[in-house]
Amino acid sequence: MLVRFWGTRGSLPTPMWNDQIRIKARAIAKAASGQTFADDAAVETFLDAQPYWMANTYGGDTSCLEVELAGEEHLLCDFGSGARRLGGAMIGKHGPGNGQTYHVLMSHLHWDHLMGFPFFVPAFIPGNRIVIYSCHDDAEASFRRQNQAPNFPVDFSVLAAKIEFRKLKAGETTEIAGAKVTPKLQLHAGDSYGYRIEAEGSVFVYSSDSEHRIEDEHAADGFVEFFREADLVVFDAMYSLADAVSLKRTSCWPLYRSGQERHRVRDVTAVHRQN
Numbered sequence: 001m002l003v004r005f006w007g008t009r010g011s012l013p014t015p016m017w018n019d020q021i022r023i024k025a026r027a028i029a030k031a032a033s034g035q036t037f038a039d040d041a042a043v044e045t046f047l048d049a050q051p052y053w054m055a056n057t058y059g060g061d062t063s064c065l066e067v068e069l070a071g072e073e074h075l076l077c078d079f080g081s082g083a084r085r086l087g088g089a090m091i092g093k094h095g096p097g098n099g100q101t102y103h104v105l106m107s108h109l110h111w112d113h114l115m116g117f118p119f120f121v122p123a124f125i126p127g128n129r130i131v132i133y134s135c136h137d138d139a140e141a142s143f144r145r146q147n148q149a150p151n152f153p154v155d156f157s158v159l160a161a162k163i164e165f166r167k168l169k170a171g172e173t174t175e176i177a178g179a180k181v182t183p184k185l186q187l188h189a190g191d192s193y194g195y196r197i198e199a200e201g202s203v204f205v206y207s208s209d210s211e212h213r214i215e216d217e218h219a220a221d222g223f224v225e226f227f228r229e230a231d232l233v234v235f236d237a238m239y240s241l242a243d244a245v246s247l248k249r250t251s252c253w254p255l256y257r258s259g260q261e262r263h264r265v266r267d268v269t270a271v272h273r274q275n
């Protein structure tokens with residue numbers, strides 16, 4: 001089993017800013033000062049020897065992971081903006097007309113987790129099959145709405161691939177693309193689901209957009225079992241633990257409605273900064 005990250009960002013895709021590129025360029029220019037390079041291969045060797053951040057980047061696209069298994073069918077987690085590059089890479093690898101099957105496990109239906117679907121080129125190609133799994137009742141409606149005018153010029157109904165939706169149930173194990181897949185309900189606005197994926201003697205847990213409450217011990221018990229003996233856990237780290245249990249919780253969207261509650265949020269921010 002090999003897990004490849006095509007997108008890891010929460011909320012919205014974030015291209016690198018000019019200032020950030022200049023910081024990298026400055027660091028590389030300094031490191032290369034006085035050196036000469038015979039060819040591109042020598043430049044590559046030099047770049048590979050530098051700290052990762054200097055000559056590379058990551059994390060600009062929203063959530064999309066590929067779980068590479070021994071079988072021919074593909075297993076993905078979420079359809080964030082990273083799905084655009086993933087689709088291109090799949091066509092590059094397998095050719096445009098070579099009927100591929102994609103199984104996609106949706107953590108939930110927030111926009112950052114499905115915004116890549118309209119740009120997932122395999123969905124436009126006849127012969128491909130895309131099976132979208134979700135524990136949410138409104139998964140199909142959400143995907144169709146995203147492709148609907150005026151949101152997007154290509155309506156869902158004209159996509160040439162065969163697209164199916166399957167409902168999963170938390171705690172029930174289903175065999176998908178040769179892996180045993182078990183969803184778990186997670187605390188998040190509108191609910192999210194993590195997936196425990198077992199295949200080829202390895203366990204991978206995908207747990208995005210999951211909030212944990214420090215005072216709720218019994219909720220943690222379920223997650224201990226969910227993560228137990230996993231070889232790899234992908235865990236949401238958009239907020240620090242302190243943010244997750246204090247600021248984010250207090251500043252949850254409904255609390256913004258009144259001036260009094262806004263004041264409460266500021267109080268918590270002040271306390272948090274002092275700490």
Ligand SMILES: [Zn+2]
Pocket residue numbers: 108110188209
């Ligand atoms: Zn979310």
